[in-house]
Amino acid sequence: MAHFEKANSVYEWLDQRLAVTKLTKVLMTEYWIPKNINFLWAMGVVLMTMFTILLISGIFLLMYYKPDTKLAFDSVNYTIMQEVWFGWLWRHMHGVAASVVFLVIYIHMFTGIYYGSYKKGREMIWISGMLLFVTFSAEAFSGYMLPWGQMSYWAAQVITNLFGGIPFIGDELVIWIRGNFYVADATLTRFFMLHVLLLPLVIMGIIGLHFYSLRIPHVNNQEGEEIDFDAEAEKYKAGRKAESKVIPFWPVFLSKDLFVLGVFMVFYFYLVFYHYNFAMDPINFDPANPMKTPPHIYPEWYFLWSYEVLRGFFFDVGPLSAMDIGLIAFGIANVIFFLMPWLDRSPVVAPAHKRGAFKIWFWILVVDMIVLTIWGKLPPTGANAWIGFFASITFLTLLLVALPLITKKEAQRAGGAA
Amino acid sequence: MADQKRRDFLGMVFGGFAAAGGVAALYAMKRTWDPLPSVMAAGFTTVDLSPMKPGEFRTVTWRGKPIFILKKDSTQLKKCNDADVKVGEGDYLVRIGLCTHLGCIPAWEADKQVFKCACHGGEFDACGTNTFGPPPRPLDIPPFKIEGTKLVLGEEGPEYKKLVGKA
Ligand code: FES
Numbered sequence: 001m002a003h004f005e006k007a008n009s010v011y012e013w014l015d016q017r018l019a020v021t022k023l024t025k026v027l028m029t030e031y032w033i034p035k036n037i038n039f040l041w042a043m044g045v046v047l048m049t050m051f052t053i054l055l056i057s058g059i060f061l062l063m064y065y066k067p068d069t070k071l072a073f074d075s076v077n078y079t080i081m082q083e084v085w086f087g088w089l090w091r092h093m094h095g096v097a098a099s100v101v102f103l104v105i106y107i108h109m110f111t112g113i114y115y116g117s118y119k120k121g122r123e124m125i126w127i128s129g130m131l132l133f134v135t136f137s138a139e140a141f142s143g144y145m146l147p148w149g150q151m152s153y154w155a156a157q158v159i160t161n162l163f164g165g166i167p168f169i170g171d172e173l174v175i176w177i178r179g180n181f182y183v184a185d186a187t188l189t190r191f192f193m194l195h196v197l198l199l200p201l202v203i204m205g206i207i208g209l210h211f212y213s214l215r216i217p218h219v220n221n222q223e224g225e226e227i228d229f230d231a232e233a234e235k236y237k238a239g240r241k242a243e244s245k246v247i248p249f250w251p252v253f254l255s256k257d258l259f260v261l262g263v264f265m266v267f268y269f270y271l272v273f274y275h276y277n278f279a280m281d282p283i284n285f286d287p288a289n290p291m292k293t294p295p296h297i298y299p300e301w302y303f304l305w306s307y308e309v310l311r312g313f314f315f316d317v318g319p320l321s322a323m324d325i326g327l328i329a330f331g332i333a334n335v336i337f338f339l340m341p342w343l344d345r346s347p348v349v350a351p352a353h354k355r356g357a358f359k360i361w362f363w364i365l366v367v368d369m370i371v372l373t374i375w376g377k378l379p380p381t382g383a384n385a386w387i388g389f390f391a392s393i394t395f396l397t398l399l400l401v402a403l404p405l406i407t408k409k410e411a412q413r414a415g416g417a418a
Numbered sequence: 419m420a421d422q423k424r425r426d427f428l429g430m431v432f433g434g435f436a437a438a439g440g441v442a443a444l445y446a447m448k449r450t451w452d453p454l455p456s457v458m459a460a461g462f463t464t465v466d467l468s469p470m471k472p473g474e475f476r477t478v479t480w481r482g483k484p485i486f487i488l489k490k491d492s493t494q495l496k497k498c499n500d501a502d503v504k505v506g507e508g509d510y511l512v513r514i515g516l517c518t519h520l521g522c523i524p525a526w527e528a529d530k531q532v533f534k535c536a537c538h539g540g541e542f543d544a545c546g547t548n549t550f551g552p553p554p555r556p557l558d559i560p561p562f563k564i565e566g567t568k569l570v571l572g573e574e575g576p577e578y579k580k581l582v583g584k585a
Contacts, residue, residue, distance in 0.1 A: 158520045161520055161521040162520075175453060176452060176453075177451075178453075179451060179453050180481075180482065181461070181481035181482055182482030183482075184482055186453065186454070186457070190451065291479065291484055292523065295537075311538055311552065314551065321554035323519060323552055323554040379539075380539065381539050
């Protein structure tokens with residue numbers, strides 16, 4: 001065992017046993033961040049805060065929520081909303097955070113795409129981030145079910161039904177997932193378990209991985225510049241702070257993050273107190289009724305784009321039925337972003353506005369996803385169906401065809417210039 | 419050398435046990451998610467069809483799903499010989515009332531004689547066939563058995579097997 005001296009303070013006592021000084025250096029004061037980054041890089045800290053809010057408000061909701069098809073609706077809409085002191089606050093904080101967390105995730109993702117932060121050396125950051133996106137989606141969906149309103153019920157019905165599209169085992173699989181022949185109590189209790197235990201654990205694990213994956217390649221910067229972090233850190237430590245290209249995470253960088261976070265929190269609490277309704281679908285204030293479908297079902301706004309890709313294909317092509325094409329397209333839409341580091345064939349790490357065709361590609365993608373999101377909410381009839389169809393085709397073409405072509409050309413040009 | 423072999427052997431034995439235990443645990447986990455025996459047992463519903471009038475439409479519940487029953491009359495509603503169920507003198511359409519697209523419940527519009535699914539605009543005719551929109555196949559037929567004028571849902575009788583082409 002190591003040699004221990006008599007400690008002169010609590011700090012020293014802890015330092016001898018837990019290496020507190022070294023730990024703060026590694027995690028905070030000597031964790032180097034490039035100077036050259038803008039407010040978009042603060043989204044990580046914003047997300048972390050949102051996740052913490054979800055966790056804490058969730059714990060308070062959990063104390064009164066009843067995972068039983070007979071009790072769930074009233075435990076939320078009566079007990080928590082009417083009886084529990086500040087129950088409404090936790091619910092609105094939880095609901096609004098669940099919605100805006102996706103807004104921030106999308107900003108975070110598209111910042112990564114814009115600045116090429118998924119490229120060589122940083123693939124694991126991107127992949128772990130996408131894993132987080134997928135688990136957050138599962139977390140959001142399983143949570144959406146719990147109040148057991150009409151929209152909860154039919155969302156569960158539709159989503160579990162999607163698994164029926166898997167060849168051979170589909171029908172059996174749907175019954176197995178639901179634990180009954182229809183969406184019933186067994187379905188609610190198992191989604192409850194996923195929402196409050198398993199998925200949060202997985203999310204926390206992946207958050208750890210996501211942070212760790214930053215340490216070796218380091219965080220990207222606005223110019224995509226390759227920085228020698230060791231050399232720059234030496235300069236900073238030697239007191240040549242102005243000359244150094246990096247700053248420590250704590251306290252210098254975080255002070256900027258905290259400012260962005262502050263602005264964001266004003267927006268967030270504004271929504272919580274004055275506009276919580278946008279995260280609460282009115283149909284979900286009717287108790288679930290397995291015998292009556294609401295006339296028009298749609299998911300929350302953050303899933304609309306992929307929902308529109310799912311239903312965008314409304315006619316059969318040869319032996320493929322419209323539904324299968326939709327399912328396949330939906331499957332692709334959900335995994336395609338994982339492949340960004342390989343679909344982009346160019347080694348150039350630079351912001352999109354310095355990458356010619358890629359810039360145009362990026363903005364078309366953004367517009368297309370907004371179109372998909374808007375039309376995902378409209379009833380899919382007449383002209384709407386066609387707009388949905390073309391937007392879905394555009395989405396797939398952009399990622400599967402246009403991106404590799406554009407970036408391959410770019411790689412050739414970059415190779416020729418060097 | 420002999421020592422090394424003994425270690426490899428122990429390693430393999432340990433690995434084998436661990437793998438067997440892992441498979442057993444996975445099986446237990448899978449079974450835990452299976453529907454409970456009580457759920458499986460509650461899977462039968464009996465409906466007496468004799469009081470139904472020609473042209474009448476009704477919905478019954480079977481395994482938590484809506485079941486559409488439509489009694490045909492010779493004038494208005496066309497009979498669909500290979501899609502209808504004959505019980506006594508009557509001719510009925512018996513279907514699971516869930517749209518084969520994503521599982522919404524279509525509504526019977528008696529004046530137009532179609533089942534209209536509001537979710538994505540799918541349509542089925544009085545034979546249960548998908549005639550418009552995204553639904554990929556006709557409405558599904560629930561397993562049934564005929565006992566006199568009664569329809570027993572949940573058991574595969576000979577009439578069911580004939581209808582779905584299994585016999
Ligand atoms: S669920 Fe009926 S048309 Fe989509």
